[in-house]
Amino acid sequence: MADYEVPEVKEYAVVPMPKDDVTNHLRPFVAKPEFQEAMGYAGKKVHDDPKEMPEYVLVDGWKEKALDKMGDLLGRYRSLQVFMDSCVKCGACTDKCHYFLGTGDAKNMPVARQDLLRSVYRRYFTFAGKYFPKLVGAKDLTEEVVDDWYSYFHQCSECRRCAVFCPYGIDTAEVTMAAREILAHIGRGQKYANEIIGKVFTIGNNLGLPEKALKNVLEGLEEDVEYDIEVEVKFPLDEKGKDILLVTPSADFFAEPHIDGLIGYAKVFHQTNTSWTLSSIASEAGNFGLFIGSYENMQRISMRVREAALQLGVKRIVYGECGHAWRVGYSFLNTLAGPFDFLDQNYPIPQHICEFTLDKLEKGELTIDKSRNDDKTVTFHDSCNVARGSGMGTEPGGQFTIPRAVIKAVCNNYVDMEKDTIHDATFCCGGGGGLLTDDLMEIRVKGILPRATALINAKEESGVTHMAAICAICKSQFTKVLPYYGFTMDQIVSVHQLVSDAIVLEGQVDPED
Amino acid sequence: MSTLIAAVLVFATLFMIGGIIKKAIQFSKTPAPLKIPVTPAPKSTGGVVLRMAKEVVLFSALFRASKWTWLFGWLFHVSLALAFIRHLRYIIDPEGIFGFMMPVISLWIVQLAGQYAAFGMLIGLGGLLARRFLVARVRYISAPSDYLMLILIMAIAFSGFLMSFVPGFSVDIVQVKLFMLGILSFNLQDLPEGTVLVAHLVLVAILGLVLPISKLLHIPGVFFAPTRNQVDNPREKRHIADWAKPLDKTRENYPELVASREPKAEEA
Numbered sequence A: 001m002a003d004y005e006v007p008e009v010k011e012y013a014v015v016p017m018p019k020d021d022v023t024n025h026l027r028p029f030v031a032k033p034e035f036q037e038a039m040g041y042a043g044k045k046v047h048d049d050p051k052e053m054p055e056y057v058l059v060d061g062w063k064e065k066a067l068d069k070m071g072d073l074l075g076r077y078r079s080l081q082v083f084m085d086s087c088v089k090c091g092a093c094t095d096k097c098h099y100f101l102g103t104g105d106a107k108n109m110p111v112a113r114q115d116l117l118r119s120v121y122r123r124y125f126t127f128a129g130k131y132f133p134k135l136v137g138a139k140d141l142t143e144e145v146v147d148d149w150y151s152y153f154h155q156c157s158e159c160r161r162c163a164v165f166c167p168y169g170i171d172t173a174e175v176t177m178a179a180r181e182i183l184a185h186i187g188r189g190q191k192y193a194n195e196i197i198g199k200v201f202t203i204g205n206n207l208g209l210p211e212k213a214l215k216n217v218l219e220g221l222e223e224d225v226e227y228d229i230e231v232e233v234k235f236p237l238d239e240k241g242k243d244i245l246l247v248t249p250s251a252d253f254f255a256e257p258h259i260d261g262l263i264g265y266a267k268v269f270h271q272t273n274t275s276w277t278l279s280s281i282a283s284e285a286g287n288f289g290l291f292i293g294s295y296e297n298m299q300r301i302s303m304r305v306r307e308a309a310l311q312l313g314v315k316r317i318v319y320g321e322c323g324h325a326w327r328v329g330y331s332f333l334n335t336l337a338g339p340f341d342f343l344d345q346n347y348p349i350p351q352h353i354c355e356f357t358l359d360k361l362e363k364g365e366l367t368i369d370k371s372r373n374d375d376k377t378v379t380f381h382d383s384c385n386v387a388r389g390s391g392m393g394t395e396p397g398g399q400f401t402i403p404r405a406v407i408k409a410v411c412n413n414y415v416d417m418e419k420d421t422i423h424d425a426t427f428c429c430g431g432g433g434g435l436l437t438d439d440l441m442e443i444r445v446k447g448i449l450p451r452a453t454a455l456i457n458a459k460e461e462s463g464v465t466h467m468a469a470i471c472a473i474c475k476s477q478f479t480k481v482l483p484y485y486g487f488t489m490d491q492i493v494s495v496h497q498l499v500s501d502a503i504v505l506e507g508q509v510d511p512e513d
Numbered sequence B: 001m002s003t004l005i006a007a008v009l010v011f012a013t014l015f016m017i018g019g020i021i022k023k024a025i026q027f028s029k030t031p032a033p034l035k036i037p038v039t040p041a042p043k044s045t046g047g048v049v050l051r052m053a054k055e056v057v058l059f060s061a062l063f064r065a066s067k068w069t070w071l072f073g074w075l076f077h078v079s080l081a082l083a084f085i086r087h088l089r090y091i092i093d094p095e096g097i098f099g100f101m102m103p104v105i106s107l108w109i110v111q112l113a114g115q116y117a118a119f120g121m122l123i124g125l126g127g128l129l130a131r132r133f134l135v136a137r138v139r140y141i142s143a144p145s146d147y148l149m150l151i152l153i154m155a156i157a158f159s160g161f162l163m164s165f166v167p168g169f170s171v172d173i174v175q176v177k178l179f180m181l182g183i184l185s186f187n188l189q190d191l192p193e194g195t196v197l198v199a200h201l202v203l204v205a206i207l208g209l210v211l212p213i214s215k216l217l218h219i220p221g222v223f224f225a226p227t228r229n230q231v232d233n234p235r236e237k238r239h240i241a242d243w244a245k246p247l248d249k250t251r252e253n254y255p256e257l258v259a260s261r262e263p264k265a266e267e268a
């Protein structure tokens, strides 16, 4: 069992005293040089002895390479340049990060995290730091600094909560992405993220589920649903000439409760007579290029969606429930893989499944029996990438109102969690930004603390039984980590699982209870 | 002495203005390759102007984050603005092109507000300084320069306070105005006597010199953060940086995509 303690939940979130080196030891596995090179990065092995544990070191000339890369990124990203220069150390962000609140490690305060990079920036790129390093807190770039980077830039889920509260809009996520990009260029790529990206390029999705396996899964699903409700609900794959291409996280194909969400989308399409298909080339909505701060990789992954839409000849693109995928889809897809002039311009490109479903609900095209969800009191977790990095509908804040409207249309009992833990002040699930890996379990268990506290309060005050989410990573993190805090896995639900439970299809025969 | 002070002031002013302009140019020339406004964000330029105004004038994000920091920070900045306006009377020639501003600046209320702003500045800065010492989190992130900067501005405010409120330290402000206008018209006049006045001016010059090489760059920075100043319309509009254009052209060529276009072999 783990050799760390699950943080104690207090009635109110308590801001810890900052301490040094509490979670310094938490760092992810390093990516193999082969994977690094395939992505245009670098890597170096100490030895080639297959009997020994491999050990990866910084590449030759790492210091110059790191500084060169930093200079390159400063010249290419206004966010980085402005953020490096503008922080006044006001401290407004210091108590806003869930990883600081959960660990008390001083370097998990957003500004302190930025300072790991900023102190080096000052030393090598500013007048004051070159001549008066001590005075302005500038630091030489040493291997120790790189180690700190590797630890603490992998204890940031790029959730942007700090940016909401910073008077200058300084977004630590941008700094983290830049730092990870620098690290990847000197041999410290992260195994989890980089190997997943490798799988997308070779197989088509994060899980490495090949086309045949995918086909089997979908056929199995059709059988299951038919067995359950005696309606033939289709899960089409690679069918040409359909209206909608559904791009959804690959976790939807097999993980719980994700798969129930997928069934929900299929039922909505079925009842509204919408023709749709999945694609084996774009069998992944997720885009880990975002997490590692790589425009090039993010674009290359995004291009799969464009390619699939072209090859299948669809008219529209709809995204399934996935947080960071929706940030990339909403905010970047048009830029990276557009223009989508070959699609139907009467619909948003891409469209979120919640936008789609709400529209159908409002038009009365769905038959809903809300009482089927009466056994639940539901709350909604705003996923960070949806809440602070994207939008829905035509009004600012649609990303908050639309999913809630969907839930309220299919459930009688809905309550929000505490005000400072929802909407754009939402707390990350603790597993976002490329941290959803077993080698970072400890930080995941600690980082969930603020969200867990709010959920426990909602449970105690309003009898909340279920928390719904529209993010594959959130759902995976919650089902795995909330049990540490006394919840069961089935208390986490997909939004479209609630839809699926309440929808009544023509000819549906409910199983006897 | 007068000549030396004048030279220092001129140099510091030029250095400050040049430094800020240089930074602003660097900021504006550096591309922002992706749409990254922190959402919910306005969908129109007008909305963005409003959002920025709220941040720059009211510090609304800071207000949400920490009421104490907001209180002291805002008090300091507003007081600074008032004191600045009061000081304009020293550099505006009533006969010159900015002369039209004089009636407003010399209004009794404007001058009084600018005078009492010294207290606002001192209280605000004192609060920020105390916070730096007392709150462990803020102490942790503070470098020596963060304290010194506050102390520098406090010293400026304090010397100004002495001259305007303590009779023994008062200076001949008519002569100060002649001195300042003299600099601006390249016709140097004497600076009136007064150690505090000299200290006040030298400290201001130091502030001007520090500004473009320090965190005081938040002054241009606040206007350039893409997280705040971008319009939220990525689905409607493509947004491609110059450096990304070549990538945009070659992007159809990824080998795995090309392979996926080939007709699949008939399955057995």
Ligand code: SF4
Pocket (backbone or CB within 6 Å): A086, A087, A088, A089, A090, A091, A092, A093, A094, A110, A111, A165, A166, A167, A168, A169, A170
């Ligand atoms: S809130 Fe912004 S300016 Fe203040 S310390 Fe944090 S990053 Fe720096």
Ligand code: SF4
Pocket (backbone or CB within 6 Å): A096, A097, A098, A099, A108, A109, A110, A113, A155, A156, A157, A158, A159, A160, A161, A162, A163, A171, A172, A173, A176, A428
């Ligand atoms: S982006 Fe999120 S995880 Fe990263 S420092 Fe800010 S609040 Fe913490």
